Amino acid sequence: MEEDPQRANLHGKEISFRAGRLAIVRERAGVAALRAGFFKEALKDLRAALRIGGSIEMQPFIAQCEAELGNARKALEIAGSVDEAKLGKSGRVELRIAAAKARSILGQNDAAVVTLKCSELNTTDATWSKRLHKAYRDALIASGEVSQAKDFEERFPQSFS
Template identity: 40%
Template sequence: MLDRSVRAELRSLSKANADAVGHYLVAAGEALDSDPRRALEFARAARERAARVAAVREAVGIAAYHAQEWGEALTELRTARRISGDPSNLAIIADCERALGRPEQAARWLSDPDVRRLDGEARVELLIVVAGARRDLGQLDAALAVLARGGLDRERPRPGAMRLWYAYGDMLEAAGRREEAATWFAASAGLDPEGELDAADRAAALL
C-alpha cells in the first residue's frame, strides 16, 4: 500500500524494521483525514524506528500539519527536505510559517532556488500561501501580483488554475473589487465540474 519510492527508501532498514515502519506509515495515511492526531501518533512511531528516512520524516510533517502542530510540522518537513533534496512540500512549509505568525518568513519561500523545480500544481499552492502571507501583512496589491504569476489567461488554464483563480477572486473581493472577483470565481467554477470549491456560489453572491 506504500508508494514505490517509499518502499525503496525503506530498503535501507532491516526487513523486520522496514515492515514495522511500513505498517505505521500505512496506518498514518489511513487515519490522516479522519483522525489526524492518531495519524501523527503512528507517524511518530515510525520516526522512532527510522528517523533518517526522508519519507518517514515527511509523513510526520504532513500528519503534524493536519493536526495543527505547526512547529513540529515545520521541523519535520525541513528535515525531510534536507535528507532527500525534494522541494515538493515548500507550500506546506511556508504555510506553517504563516500559521506560526511569521508571514514575512512565509513570503520568503517564494524566493527559494528550488521553486523552479516544482511542478505546476505545487507551484500554484506556494503562490496561494505566499499571497495569503502578503494579505496578512496588509499588502493586497502585492498578494494579487503574486497570484498573477501563476497565470491568468482564461483561454489557456495552467495546472492548478481552478484553485489559483479562486484565490485570485477571493483576494479581489477583499480589495473591494467585487465585479472582477465575481468574474474570477466564475472562471474557477468553470474548471470545477464536481463542485470541489464553492466558486459558483461565491460568484452568484457578488452579482
C-alpha cells in the same frame, strides 16, 4: 488527505512515530498536519523531511506554515530563495499560495492577487486547484475586487462547494 485532513493527520502522526527517519514519511505527515491546521507540528515534520531528504519540494509547504504562524516575512524569504525552475508544477503553485498568504498578512493585497495570477488558475482537476482558487478569490476580496471575486467563483463553482 483533501477530504478528511484531520484523519490524514492522525495517520501521519502514527506512521511518523513508526518510520520517522524516512523523508517521505515526514513529508506526508507534515503536509497532513498543514492541511489539518496544525502548523507548528507541520513545520517540525517538514523541516525534518528537508533535513533527511534534502528535497526542495518541502520549501513551499514550510513557507505556508510560516505564513500561517504569522511569520509573513520569513515565508517571503523562503519563497524568494527557492528556484522555481527546480519545483514541479504542484510545488510552484503551493509556493505562490504561500507567498500570496504572506503578502496578505503584510497588507499587500494587490501583490497577493498578482502573485496568484498564473496559467494554473484555469486548472480544475489538480489536487491543488481548490486551494489555488480559494486563495485567489480571497486575495481579490481583500484587495477590494469583490465583483471580480464573485465572477471568478462563478467560473469555478466546483472549487467553492
